[in-house]
Amino acid sequence: MKGMLFESEELTRKRINFLIFFRFLVLFFLLGLVVLLEHQMEGGLIEIYPPYYYVVIAGAAFLNFGNWLANKFRLSPAIHLYTQISLDLIVVTLLVYLTGGISSTHPVLYQLVIIYAVIFLGKVGGFYCASGASIFYGLLIDAEYLRMVPSFSGQMVDGALTAGFVFFRICVYILSFYVTAALATFLVERERRATRLLVESEKAFDNLSRLYQSIVESVSTGIITIDKRGLIKTFNRAASTITGLKTAEALNRPLEEIFPSLPENESNSPTERSEFSYKRGDGKTLILGYSRSPLKSERGEEIGKIILIRDLTELRQMQEAAEKNSRLAFIGQMAANLAHEFRNPLMSISGSIQMLKRSLPLKEEEMRLMDIIMRARDRLEAVIRDFLLLSRRIKREVEDFNVSHLTQEIVERLKQEVPEAKKVNFLIDTWPDTIFTGNREEVRHLLYNLLLNAVQAVGEEGFVKVKTRKYTTGEECGIEMVVEDNGSGITPEEKNLIFEPFYTTKEKGTGLGLSIVSTIVQTYGGTIEVESTPGEKTRFTVRLPYYQKSEGD
Secondary structure, eight states: OTTOSOSOHHHHHHHHHHHHHHHHHHHHHHHHHHHHHHHHSTTOOTTOOHHHHHHHHHHHHHHHHHHHHHHHTTOOHHHHHHHHHHHHHHHHHHHHHHTTGGGOSTTHHHHHHHHHHHHHHHHHHHHHHHHHHHHHHHHHHHHHHTTSSOOOOHHHHHTOOOHHHHHHHHHHHHHHHHHHHHHHHHHHHHHHHHHHHHHHHHHHHHHHHHHHHHHHHHSSSEEEEEETTOBEEEEOHHHHHHHOOOHHHHTTSBHHHHOTTOOOOOSSSSSEEEEEEEEOTTSOEEEEEEEEEEEEOTTSOEEEEEEEEEEOHHHHHHHHHHHHHHHHHHHHHHHHHHHHHHHHHHHHHHHHHHHHHHHSOOOHHHHHHHHHHHHHHHHHHHHHHHHHHHHTOSOOOEEEEEHHHHHHHHHHHHHHHSOTTOEEEEEEEEOTTOEEEEEHHHHHHHHHHHHHHHHHHSOSEEEEEEEEEEEEETTEEEEEEEEEEOSSOOOHHHHTTTTSTTOOSSTTOOSOHHHHHHHHHHHHTOEEEEEEETTTEEEEEEEEEOOOOOTTO
16 A cells, blocks of 8 residues: 555555545535525526436445445455545546536535545545546536537537636646645645654653653662652552552552651751661561652652652661671670680689599588589589680581480480479470581580570470471571470560570579570571560571581681
């Protein structure tokens, strides 16, 4: 369909149907006008012969119906349109002839055909139609003037027209046909160019809009906009991920309803940055950083606010862990130095007591005092050993050992240490062939401290449950140890402090047990989780990956 203005053949067929409908309206109007004038004007119509006129109108309507059928049965649109133009020129020529020829007012219909030819077929179709109209009109008027056909024009019959007037009339109409084609072509092509530019602009805008939407949805920062009333108007994917809310759940809701703890902007600065806590629907509390800035229109008027949010929970936890590790490193270094300073005097005291016991005849009371000194020495030695574990200043020997057997040994030892007045039921759930690669003494201290902490948390009667088994997560595998008790539990405030060195709630505790547990877990790159309900139970879950030997071990 070269030269046609429509990109889609289906759209072109629809417009051809519209053209056919419009032609029916024109034919009906012309027929109605002639019928009305014939019956209303006295003496009939001058220079119109109605019977032939009606036949031409009926024939044109029949041809128009044929055009509809051809369009319905998928005739080529280009061939169809050129055929319609040719037939329309013939019909208009007949109407001009039957309505007075040179004195007819119907040549204006040629111009209608030219206009639609330009609309559908462009410049080529327009000038084809103008040329055809010029030829048909010129031949008709010449044939009338030369008496080659009967004339319905009184001027032609009376011979009142000169050859010069007829020639001038033909030239004027031919000029009007080509001028109409040129003007229609100019206007249609201008409209076509404007339409193309509009389509290109719309595509560019759509592409820009999609790019903007893609950028907004792809960034890891939550982007929220609100209007002047504080209602949320945009809520991107990152904001949905952070808050756990679907976009549809947040749109058109007040901002303070979604973020009740978001502080008001009390500063004079247009851009505000700070942090606030946010509790999600799943119960998890997050630390969110936010930036709030005015949202302005093209004219610079403030139409709302734009709020950027980021989840800083993990970052703050890392910062706290780094600060804690820094404190532990300092305390560990100090503890190691003190341990070495204490160990030598303790060895001297121990050696001296043993020599005195062998060389002196001691009474029973004196022997009891000597034993008290030796037990105090053993306790100090244990504290020194804990200091060295805390500072990681002990020699690490890696081996494969059975965690189940080790657990049984520790439980048997604790059973001997539990006071007779205290009834503690130990529940052991271990896989029999759980082999772990690591330092046996470190794992012993870890399990012993967790179990001892559980025993101390239990009141006069209760249970302590220990469970060990292998775990595999992706490419990582190791041992999982769970210690649970039904003791007094841990408050949320205490949960943040239990791994701090020297923090204890027990009268005789040193506050080093859980600190050592945390240090050993960090040594292996493992994890430790604490779940506790005050007054009901506490569960420690430790995961240690198999030890990977590194330089310096």
